[in-house]
Amino acid sequence: MKRKRRLNMLAVGISVITILTYYYTFTFSQVIGQSMSPTIKHEQWIVSNRISYWFNQPKRGDIVVIKHKDQKYVKRIIGLPNETIEIIDQQLYIDDVPYTQRFITNSSSFWTHDIPKTKVPSHSYYVLGDNRIMSNDSRYELGFINKADIIGRAEFIIYPLSDWKVIH
Template identity: 65%
Template sequence: MKVKVSTHLTKIGKIILIIFLIILFIRLFIFSFAQIIGESMAPTIQNEQWIITNHLAYSLNEPERGDIVTIDYNGERYIKRIIGLPNETIEITDQQLYIDGIPYEQVFITDRNSFWTHDIPKTEIPNHSYYVLGDNRRISKDSRNALGFIAKSNIIGRAEFIIYPFSDWQVIY
């Protein structure tokens, strides 16, 4: 009888260990969770909301304009929206974004006051780099000021979901 109980406990221990290792693998290599601190992505993502970042999003595809990405910059994590892609020239004049001289409508803008920014002169984005802005441009630390161009290697993944508070649960656009 004692042998069967200890064998049963050993099996349960192995199952718990395997589940723990699977969760650890998923957490480290596929998805991560982060709490947003600050209002730089408001109104899209609010202060103190929790998000899920997909680390595999760009393993087969390139980041696209409008994607909200998690960035590792000098050991700090930032959440920003990609505005400019590698080798493009961007410019903002009188709140109008121009990409390679062509006006671009920022369809993700939902609150015109948050998206106000000073003019940005013609800026050529280097190869393998991106130009990012916070959705709340009045207060965002982004490519205009502190972050500069973001290398693809500094993009951790694409922000996919707001998961907390539960009443705010939604896919991030």
């Protein structure tokens, strides 16, 4: 009887630990809109890792889930703290050095207008959607993103199942 009770307690303990680990490690988000197309499309579901930045800093190119005014946004980190960002004739410059954006298409529908030299404050990030023409990002309402407002790094597209892929 004691053995059965101990096994039940162990099973409950493992279940609680598993649920808490899952809850505090991952979050699910549905992307609404075309701002991250073609990388992530409208109505796809993604999984993001909440602990990815506990011990590491966000990197340029990371796709992140951001909390802003009680809404979630999914964007790509372009500018890191203390960098200068500028876009001239579709060319991104970081600290006056041209940077190749491998993650956007050459299609004119994904282009952006010029962005004047912009200094990213310390402890902040500059984010853009991959579909620059359809994205509310650091150029507009979102502004600079504080690290505390980053919920996590996007890891996978999980739904629809036919679109499943690793995005990190």
